[in-house]
Amino acid sequence: MAKMTPRTLSGFMELLPAPQQQMERMMEILRSTYSRYGFTPLDTPVIEASEVLLAKGGGDTEKQIYRFQKGDADLALRFDLTVPLAKYVALHYNDLSFPFRRYQIGKVYRGERAQRGRFREFYQADIDVIGDGKLDITNEAEIPSIIYQTFTALGLRRFQIRVNNRKILNGFYAMQGLTEKSGDIMRTVDKLDKIGPDKVRVCLMDDCGLTDAQADEILKFIAITGSNSEVLSALEDYQGKNEVFDQGLSELQTVVKYLAAFGVPEENFAVDLTIARGLDYYTGTVYETTLLDHPEIGSVCSGGRYDNLAEYYTDRQLPGVGISIGLTRLFYVLGEQGMLNSALPTSPADVLVLPMTSDLAPAIQLATDLRGAGVRTQLYTEAKKFKAKMSYADKLAIPYVIFLGDDEIAQGVVSCKDMTTGEQTKLPFDETLARIRSGLAQRNKGCVIVEQ
């Protein structure tokens, strides 16, 4: 028979078993952290009606989307988790209680140009808090705490949550009479890290058409750095000139004020006036998160406050705040940087049971007992030489191999080999189990991400 060469599409992540185990750990940490903050899991369809998904319309999104006909239906694959959330909240409004807090970890699809480290199918891990009409600022103050707990639980220490407020930016540009140019200016300021302040100044004047004095004002503003209190105090100098600015500053002060109570250390947080996060969607606090030793990766967790989640579906005002982790890309980058903890178990089983008798019942009973005790156990019964069986355990990095022969059965013990140390014991089941459990606890101690 002619064979079809098996392949996986480029831009689609398909992991081998060991890295998949690491990915699963990361997902489990996200699920449990998000749950601890009172977010409920959602799972919306991957396919939606194109007209629903593209209600907002326009732009790059539409070009990248996977869209197709099935029968009479014009369908599309979701390209983020925000549009499906907007649809969900508008559709199920009467069945939800607000604020509505949900998390969703799911695959999204974008037909981008194939490129190393870029994915066409990738996981996003989103949380959002949606208010009905209003949403208290404390929700915005809580987000850094969720980011901090999530990345700490993953094992990161050297990261910084950078926060700004769009009202401060909008108010500041209004003060300067630059509201109409604010989009261009923000795009230019966004290049600060890459091209430096001098070139930003040139661009502001040449490309955005700012005067010398205006460019100076902007450079002075984005040069405001330092500790949180230093930045806040510098911002107070602008107070009283513009209502929107003042409101933004007050919101930022609230976010900073409650940091300690929310358990976020100062060193993991910075007010950063250069952050804007896109142009029209966000309206209040905005967030980016960078790894201090890997600034080249860019933000690994971003989001912000918005005023109108579902304006394309409903007249109701549904303000919200949310963040998103691009999980597939983060996982890929961590792997590239050697930051995935290879010391953590990635084997499919904790124990491989090798029966050494022709009647398999005692070995099967042993495997059943181990499983009953919560130990991930594989029974190996293939007709192979002993060496091949041990090499199988070795290749899969299964930490313990248990042998059960007539001698052991007669003595009421099991032989157990620790595959890391090579140490072999011959002990009753309970003692073997205790030894395995404490060994596994030890092996599972680390975090999934390690910093060098």
Place this chain on the structure above:
Amino acid sequence: MAKMTPRTLSGFMELLPAPQQQMERMMEILRSTYSRYGFTPLDTPVIEASEVLLAKGGGDTEKQIYRFQKGDADLALRFDLTVPLAKYVALHYNDLSFPFRRYQIGKVYRGERAQRGRFREFYQADIDVIGDGKLDITNEAEIPSIIYQTFTALGLRRFQIRVNNRKILNGFYAMQGLTEKSGDIMRTVDKLDKIGPDKVRVCLMDDCGLTDAQADEILKFIAITGSNSEVLSALEDYQGKNEVFDQGLSELQTVVKYLAAFGVPEENFAVDLTIARGLDYYTGTVYETTLLDHPEIGSVCSGGRYDNLAEYYTDRQLPGVGISIGLTRLFYVLGEQGMLNSALPTSPADVLVLPMTSDLAPAIQLATDLRGAGVRTQLYTEAKKFKAKMSYADKLAIPYVIFLGDDEIAQGVVSCKDMTTGEQTKLPFDETLARIRSGLAQRNKGCVIVEQ
């Protein structure tokens, strides 16, 4: 602005938060049970190249498939998890160790006619053990144990794992000289439950063209029922006439022999000679699982042994055994039957913290401490009346509400209301936490499925 009416496509399950929590519980049970048997999680793309996915070609599958062009690429959404597994194993053969044991819980797509309880996007939860060239019969004997543990962990007691062996059927038909008609006969026998033995007899003669004697032989064969040992002993009467039959009987004997060691009670297992599970794919043991009180649902977990997983992709012989749970349909049916345990918590949080002071720091610190202790906590800070806040907790079925006012702060206590009993305590944090924890343990005690 003109609004787009939000809608979810028909045939796509989109759950409200409370049932979604129940679905998550079921998935978590599947993940942990499969893991305990030494299966490693896999996650393959939802989209594959059409030529890869349809290498086998033909039939209803191709009509139902979601297939589309993107640029030059001819793409399709997976319609099961078996074809992607075959591709995965053939593609990554050199990186895998055999037997390769994987589980995958993922969405698959079939553009079936929309119908109540039928889904176009649905979860399958699959496990498979793949051998390289050979695969020991013990793997087939282990499957009932996995099914038993999975359904027991979900909360079911009254279910039966029905097992047959295709070699027994093929051998039996060969003995009768009916090998060529075996497909038609099996399809007819499959209707036994619905139409009864008399009509099966008529169909066998009229539609399959069997003689009176042949039809008698078949009815006699499928009438073999009783305890496992009774069925096996009746089958022994046919022994020695056909090699394939004898091998199948020996395999079935092995499966039955090790049941007890694998922890499967007799009452949850039955040899059932009427089960065939399709025509050409399965070659050895086949499995179906039925809910005794709901036979109308059909099999909720099915599968079997096959000899050639990836024959369309590779010359290598890759035999395997696997089972699949149609999770979305199972969940739907359980809901329809009122079998989902509504006593289990489905709230997004265990505790709602209501600050009663203008400085929120103490309440935020309390929420941080509760989260640190692993309690799912929501901080409620919206400007609403007290009654509206309590009604929010009530609607979401959040079990505990904690109030923190100046009095409590001065006294170093927190006020905590048990929303089920109405009981309210004013105790130090640690005592409140202990009370909440024991209450939650109590509330989480039941299983996700309840039998009436």
